[in-house]
Amino acid sequence: MEQRGWRLSAEDVRTWVDRLIAEGREVIAPVEGRGPRVFRPLGCAAEACLDPGKTRWSPKEFLFPRTETLYHYRLRADGPELHDPPLAERERVLFGVRPCDAAGLVRLDEVFLDGPVQDPLYARRRELTTVVALACQEAGPECFCTAVGGSPMGTEGVDVLVLPFGADWLVRAVTDKGRALAAESWTRAHAGQWSLAADQVRRVEQRIARAPVAGDVAAVLERRFEDPVWQETARRCVSCSICAYVCPSCSCFDVHHEGDAWGGREIRCWDACTFPLFTRHASGHNPRGGSAARYRQRALHKFAYLLPDAERTTRCVGCGRCIALCPAGIDIHDTVTRTAAGAEGEGADA
């Protein structure tokens, strides 16, 4: 029954989003305004932008904020006093997330939830979050989800999947959490409609022309740890962190404290392995002192390190944002596939 899903008009979708907001949920969706299209909390459904294309950066900041307080501290006469920040309380819907971004959230879960210790702040937010994914209506030249096992209508990390169907939308609950967002009154969709809509998305999928990343890429990259490709590619790298900050699966952070001996707060801020400071020791020694070593670390962390099981071959979800936004034109897919293929040098530079 659920597999049949529903068919909603654009108006139905707006009513749906407005109902979710009216029921007290925070609905976060792509919004266009000044600057690039990014995910923002909605005031009403009309603010959401469900046009083709993806947001400038992934919605990960709503689970893993750019900066968050870990605790407040205060020194009192009888000793230090620590206060935890309040846990999230409001249910959230991430609406209109592309499948690559939804898959990215699963990678974040692996870091913050699947280890021996769960991150309570993240865990609470995650528990309250439902992901409504929107299949892609177009693919950019940087997109390569299909090369890393994804799909423009992938369901990894997705609670509700929405497919464009002409001017309408087909909606299907993937999980129980997703089912809870549906309404009784919705019109059922037919299997035929689903296959038409899926064909449409498959045409988008076919436009993704990038070569698949081989299953054994992890082992190959580790073998080519000293390959000159890292040096050649990273020569252009200017050591900013656009790639890491726009990445749906990058999860590194640094902890700072603000305040003084008497009181203040400990904060967690995004950080990136592409910054020279990331690994610099107090002594001044930096085990990853050059941009090549740092770029290699980033590539290997996406394609070789810390993969949870044999099924999962990459941590990269193929959204391609790091490629589209790199101010030096570095292309991680190109580097990795060429290195794995054993090609000498890199792309046009070779």
Place this chain on the structure above:
Amino acid sequence: MREPLPERPTASDAGPAAPQPGWQPNVVAMVCRWCTYAGADLAGTSRLTYPAAVRLLRFPCTGRMNPMFVVKAFEQGADGVLVSGCHPGDCHYVQGNLHARRRFATFKALMEFVGVDPRRLHFSWVSASEGTKWVRVVEQVTAAVREAGPARPPAGGPDSAPPADAETARRPASAEELQALAERLRRVAGELLEQQTASIVLGYTRGTLPDRAVPGFITRPEQAQQLVWDSGCHHNLSVYLPRTRGGEGKVAAVVKRCDVATVVGLLQERQLRRDELHLIGVQCDGVWEGDRLAARCRACDGTVPALCDVAVAAEGARAQQVAVEPDPRDAAIAHLETLSPDARREYWQGEFERCIRCYACRAVCPLCYCETCIAEKHRPQWISPAIDATGNTAWNLVRAFHLAGRCTGCDACARACPAEIRLDLLNRKLARVVEDRFDYRPGTDPAQAPPLTEFRDDDAEEFIL
């Protein structure tokens, strides 16, 4: 025992504009120990009375006062800031106040441009003997701050983004012209490597995305064929120059007119040696992003500057003469300057709010070459690493100010910014302030010193009480 720092106020906590009854302004006065501090002391010993709103911070000299301190004071909730030191000619370090005069003239313009109410930021010269002047200055400053009311976070009120750039009449250079230039460029680069004049050529090569050239490092003559030249050659390659070593030969670089200006800046600041460089200037009819001509190209004719060692330019009559147009960044600045300070503040807070602190602006800037950036200094920490309104505002202001009088307007930062923050407008505004006040245009003469490293005895000081 002190109370813990409260969570920073957010827009939703913003108080009403009207002060609470009994409100007293908090004015941070940064004073030099030799003159103003002594002057304030004299006021005290003379039993003069003045408003108790000022908190004095004693510095060795106004020359020691980094404008960053002012940013910090406002960040920590000051309602107003007063910077005060010795009169020109009285500085105990001879020229500290004269350097400070230029610096604060520029900084004040920046703060006003981002919407800090001019009633909140003041400068004065008060000597050790001017106890009565100190009283007058404090009264005047306190009255102005009182009128401006309590400092508060931006309330999310109305703002107004600059309108879209005016249409350009210019068209990209024709494919044949670009092709001819590319072929000459390849020949020049190949010869330089062949003859071992240069051991490396920095140029543009084809990237993996359509219509986007990427920086390329060419070391063998046959590789010169990979060089491309088209209207997508955006990068300012001079960012790579200080870190590229030529070994036996020189480092050659493909440069556009705008890029040469930053090379001049690097030469001025001794980050490059002219005799180790070989500049291949290429005639540029402007770089395009889709159907949009880059703002900096509008007022540029793209000819090869004389500083270049070799010019790659069209031979004979050009198919299209480059028509110079008004710089659209100036129109955007003019628009923002018509807004009220509050609306301007809303606008810039809206811009800075998007900042994700990737530091791409810094990374792609040829003139941001510090080994350790102030943003990464922790003791003391002037710029909060928190990626929020406070840290982002401090970062963006300090970055812009560090480039005042140095930035040549290549817009590499604004182009790289994933959040599309209008860094180009901040930089351009400061460039114009520097040009108006000090008659200086960055990137023109390698022998000149940057304007904020020098002073003139008669620099304007109309803003100083």
